[in-house]
Amino acid sequence: MTERTTGSGTLAFLPDGSELAGLIRAFDWRGTGLGELQQWPEHLRAVVALMLRSAVPMTLQWGREGWMIYNDAYAVLAGSRHPQLLGRTIRDSWSELAEFRQHAVQQVLDGHTLAYRNEHLVLWQAGLPQDRWVDIDYSPVVDAAGLPVGVLAIVKDTTERFQSAQRLSIAQEAGGVGIFELYPQSGRFEVSGAFRRIWGLDDEVPVTAALMNSLVHPDDRHSSIASEMESTHRLAYREYRRVDPRSGEIRWIAVRGKAVTVAGSAPRFVGIAADVTERRHTEQALVESERRWRRLVEQMDIKQVRHRNVRLLVAQLGEEAERQGRRSGGMVVLAEMLGKSSSQVSRFAAEKPVTPIGDRIAREIEQVFEKEHGWMDHVQWPAE
Numbered sequence: 001m002t003e004r005t006t007g008s009g010t011l012a013f014l015p016d017g018s019e020l021a022g023l024i025r026a027f028d029w030r031g032t033g034l035g036e037l038q039q040w041p042e043h044l045r046a047v048v049a050l051m052l053r054s055a056v057p058m059t060l061q062w063g064r065e066g067w068m069i070y071n072d073a074y075a076v077l078a079g080s081r082h083p084q085l086l087g088r089t090i091r092d093s094w095s096e097l098a099e100f101r102q103h104a105v106q107q108v109l110d111g112h113t114l115a116y117r118n119e120h121l122v123l124w125q126a127g128l129p130q131d132r133w134v135d136i137d138y139s140p141v142v143d144a145a146g147l148p149v150g151v152l153a154i155v156k157d158t159t160e161r162f163q164s165a166q167r168l169s170i171a172q173e174a175g176g177v178g179i180f181e182l183y184p185q186s187g188r189f190e191v192s193g194a195f196r197r198i199w200g201l202d203d204e205v206p207v208t209a210a211l212m213n214s215l216v217h218p219d220d221r222h223s224s225i226a227s228e229m230e231s232t233h234r235l236a237y238r239e240y241r242r243v244d245p246r247s248g249e250i251r252w253i254a255v256r257g258k259a260v261t262v263a264g265s266a267p268r269f270v271g272i273a274a275d276v277t278e279r280r281h282t283e284q285a286l287v288e289s290e291r292r293w294r295r296l297v298e299q300m301d302i303k304q305v306r307h308r309n310v311r312l313l314v315a316q317l318g319e320e321a322e323r324q325g326r327r328s329g330g331m332v333v334l335a336e337m338l339g340k341s342s343s344q345v346s347r348f349a350a351e352k353p354v355t356p357i358g359d360r361i362a363r364e365i366e367q368v369f370e371k372e373h374g375w376m377d378h379v380q381w382p383a384e
Contacts, residue, residue: 011037013049019072020086021052027087033063047141047152057155060141066090066105066151077157079125096124104138108151114138118162133162180257182209182269198253198275200244217241217250239276252280292320293337 014021029037034044044062048069051058057074061067068088075082085093090101100121104114116136122129135158141150178195182188189207196203199215220240237256244251257271317337318330326333335342 013045015049015052018052020070020075023083023086024048024069029087032087033065033067041143043141043143044150047150051152059153059155061090061101061105061151061153063149064105064109066101068093074155077155096122105151108138108140109148111140111148113140118158132157133159176274178273180271180273182271184267184269195273198273199242200246215242217243251275252277289324
């Protein structure tokens with residue numbers, strides 16, 4: 001029967017229900033740097049007991065050779081290498097990580113602590129290399145005299161989180177979309193790099209509700225991003241102007257967000273922002289273009305449309321398009337105005353049009369611009 005509670009050799013530090021606890025009991029430790037299991041010192045037993053009762057992946061490297069013990073959670077990360085890793089040294093386990101682990105163990109046994117975040121490792125599983133990203137925290141385990149004798153490593157596989165964040169960052173950059181989180185109690189914003197670039201913020205500048213309000217054009221400060229989200233628990237789609245502090249240019253920023261509450265906690269607000277300046281400029285250009293075409297039509301001499309060569313009209317439209325820097329000819333512009341294809345209106349520009357064709361095109365113009373029939377006959381045209 002396995003000894004559990006008697007004298008100095010008690011094994012009660014190994015919990016029931018743990019796979020690794022059973023493997024540790026069954027393993028012959030006499031040929032390792034840890035010595036016979038029943039003779040393990042209290043500081044070693046304490047750290048193994050803590051490790052085996054944790055749901056977080058942990059390993060223990062003992063001595064400078066790094067004799068390895070780990071828990072059930074780490075066994076999941078080890079995959080097919082489990083249980084062969086148990087009781088092995090750095091030199092004869094995880095060969096592709098030997099140099100990395102040996103450096104960490106030497107540093108910690110010399111009195112340092114180490115922390116790695118999103119450390120990229122290439123691990124071999126089932127004969128194939130796999131890219132993994134991990135967070136690892138290395139801490140010393142000390143003996144009764146306070147001297148480091150082992151290294152405890154807390155490991156977290158961050159591969160899925162890192163790759164998701166990487167994909168999200170690429171998507172943000174490609175789509176020009178920035179993400180923000182607002183914590184209303186402190187007024188603090190957590191923002192992505194894309195968000196900072198959209199609002200013209202340097203990487204080291206702390207982002208707060210007050211700062212965001214100051215960036216908005218004074219005429220658009222009637223409702224700040226923070227105040228609206230706090231009062232309504234959402235931020236309906238809205239476009240704000242900001243003045244670029246470097247160029248003085250006005251940029252249009254679109255934002256939208258909503259409240260997120262987890263397990264009854266105070267809500268935080270998550271949203272997105274995008275620079276829509278180019279779209280605004282395009283819309284304004286289209287509106288101005290529409291006004292110019294309407295003015296041009298209103299100034300046309302209807303007699304030129306109905307009783308003279310329609311090519312005069314096409315030429316006039318072409319000249320106006322050229323002044324605007326468009327490559328379209330007058331026929332294409334006329335087709336756009338009338339909502340028709342170029343082929344449908346090409347017959348209006350025949351070299352010898354008959355009067356009814358001129359009447360038809362005049363009627364088309366009246367319908368498109370919602371004027372009563374005959375309106376163009378009575379317009380007072382300026383003298384040429």
